[in-house]
Amino acid sequence: MPWRRTAPHPKPRSLPRPDDDTSAFPPSLIDGYRTYRERAHTPHRTDYEHLAVYGQEPRVMVISCCDSRVTPEGIFGAGPGELFVVRNVANLVPPYEPDGDYHSTSAALEFAVQALKVRHVVVLGHCQCGGVKAFREQGAAPLSPGDFIGKWMSLLEPADRFRCFALERAEDPQLALEYAGIRQSLDNLRTFPCIRVLEDKGRLSLHGAWFDIGSGELRVMDAETGRFDLCTHKPGVAANP
Secondary structure, three states, X not given: OOOOOOOOOOOOOOOOOHHHOOOOOOHHHHXXXXXXXXXXXXXXXXXXXXXXXXXXXXXXXEEEEOOOOOOHHHHOOOOOOOEEEEEEHHHOOOOOOOOOOOOHHHHHHHHHHHHOOOOEEEEEEEOOOHXXXXXXXXXXXXXXXXXXXXHHHHHHHHHHHHOOOHHHHHHOHHHHHHHHHHHHHHHHHOOXXXXXXXXXXXXXXXXXXXXXXOOOOEEEEOOOOOOEEEOOOOOOOOOOO
């Protein structure tokens, strides 16, 4: 579905907007659905019917942030059924903890790896992540007054202490911790027995990537050095890496 552009300088929100009536289903979503049906679903109905009958067979799982500015399917130009996407605050992966509690991200990982048998897991971070910023500025007001975000963001503590390269931290502390969070999540992925076994057998690969919202640049983590290099893929040329 084509992206609907917004004005560079949105109008002030002092006046009522069509979506301000919270008792009604948002009209903007209805409009978007109509556009989706006309431009995306109807022309490819046969493909959608195939997916509905035979199920999904994605080769790639992407763990992304909930941030509304980051859309993995759009970034990677993926169609329906091509990516299995899990989104959470700051694209974090917790370590393997079979303690009987509720573990949404871990459940999705288990399903993707053992049931869907994906071949790649990508942890996708992004610039100016609000969760990372809140963790760095612990003296500031929390993201919300609730019970969950602070505990969730504590997953970044090992990354903050051990995984930031000195040069990155000196250049941009926010960026350094965004990178470090991706590295930490990749380490945590390897604490899952099913992932570790499949990676050792060469049947599963883990990757880190980072997206710049403003410029549209994608940086991919080098598995050997842990550094993030600009993706410079051109048509007809093998992608980097």
